Amino acid sequence: MIQAFGLTSNPRKELPPAVDDVSFEARAGHVTTLLGAPAAGKTTALRLMLELQQGRGLTYFRGRPLHRIAHPSREVGVLLGDVPGHPARSVRGHLRMLCAAAGVPVRRADEVLEVVGLVSLRDERLGTLSRGMDRRLGLACALLADPHTLVLDDPADGLSARESRWLHGVLRAHATQGGTVLLTTADPKEAARTADRVITLERGRLVADQEAADFARTRLRPRVAVRTPHAARLAALLAKEARTAQRSVEIVREEGNRLAVYGSTCADVGELAFRHGILVHQLADEIGDMGPGAPAAKEPDPPQPAVQGTAPAHDTARPFVYSPATGRPSVYSPATGRACVDSPATGRACVDSPATGRACVDSPATGRPSVDSATTDRTSADAPAASPPAQTQPDVRPRQPPRPSGPRPLAPLPSLPPPISVRPAPSPLRPLRYELRRAAGVGTGFLIGAAVLVVSALTAVLLARIGHTPQPRLLAAWPRELPLPPAALGAGLLGALAFGDEFRHPALAADRGTVPRRLGLLAAKLLVSGGTALLLALLTLGCDAEVLYLVYGRELAQVPADWLALSASWIGLVVGCAWAGVLAAGVFRSASAGFAAVVAVPVIVVPLVQKAVEGAAVRTAAGFPLRVREVLLTQWPFGGERWLAAAARLVAQPVGGALTLSLTALLCAYLLTTLRSRAR
Known part of the structure; x- marks a missing residue:
């Protein structure tokens, strides 16, 4: 159950708020629809409910606000706009990544793919999916964690009539099993046909x-939908008869040969068309619009099997056939081979094709059709209303094959994925699995790594040709004119994409639309980005040394004497840039901002640190490791004082000190935003 109280968005300069004091309930076991024209505030209301937009109000999902739910994706399935995912990721890879994020078994991805009918497209990229397939994938993402509540923003937008019926059938099945469904739409007829509450x-x-x-x-206004090649003539006759009878009838000429007649009935329109010899292709009762300003009516749907919980589709092609027995027009349906004859005595009588010799008569007393056989004596009171087939149907319709006797059963509800049971306790490996699948699911990281290796090797060859470059900088391909070497810049970009890419294509849409600020997820991202940066640093050194050896010989590829300290500094620089990108992208919610923060370290922070270090100082930190050992009164194992001294020298360097300062500031900012989000 959803309970929304006083939803109000922030004012927009001189304009009123998009949503102003909206309160409603969406009960469990029901389909609830938010109806409104474009810009009526439907999407804004959903974003306020999901805490994706600043504003006032409170929303409870089964008695708890969203930020108080430990695993929101297991409680609320969300679809806002297009499927939130990287366009280069495969359909199955995207769902497997979300399985790791939600803590559900990986087999769940295949189950929901089978339910939504995307098994054959599981290896397709998200960017190549059509609108209908995108909607199906969005529903699969919403159903992945078996949530109790579904919140969908205009899920049938851009779908065909058949796909819309399938979608609403799945939503109805979810509600029938006790779930809560809340969706938005701009079509009042769709809301009246598919929802329990509007x-x-x-x-x-x-x-x-x-x-x-x-x-x-x-x-809504009931109307009669008429399709005829003589729409203008029929509209003039209807208007003339309405003036003669002094009745209020509104006739709207729609696109094509379609008329919408308000204030009349199918019988009156059909009799008028028959008297004047006007051919009619469609005649059906419909739910009209909401008056002026309502959306344009859509084309009628083709005949479809009835689905439990949804309104039956109208027959769209019914030519008129005259019945001598009743003197009234009957309607013949080629799809069923039956003609329906209006009878003043019984209401309506339906006569089957001559091949079956059966008549179905609606009885006002019982409200159910009685079935007569051609071989029995028709003594029922309703029997005279049904004309013999040879008299009722002229020889203008095709022969139809015999149909089985008895009422046609309703089509079953669309199947839903089976319920799942997940571990309530968070697993420390779940964020790590998610991050590994996120990083390996697209080729962006591999392309960045390959580009870094190529640029670094070319830069090293060019620096060796120019000369006057120290051996350590030559192996790192770090000219003095650049703030950072290519490997450090590539590691920073990979770290920024670890968070920034998810804010551009949110992976955890159910978890408040963006990546949740959890320390477990942050630790997983730091671990994966650090390992990637370490691998990139080692590969860069190896490739640069190999290329220098192939081009210039062994002299430029020699390992420096103090390789241990230089390696520690090099690895610390590359890994620190990757971590700075991760933290900056998590704080600023942008990959470009995260990469800009990495570049700002040597450009802005390093000069400030240099000025602070080069300034006048009365005391220095010389002998720091020895004094620490004296305080602890213990011996450093495995030569720990040397490692501590190396770390102190690394931090004392301008770039190392600036990077350490930036990482500390970004980590504090990230923790502050985490505490703020939890305190809301």
């Missing part, structure tokens, strides 16, 4: 909160 928004305010039946009765 909540109408207009200009950010709540206009009505009604049951679907009351909504269709009070806010």
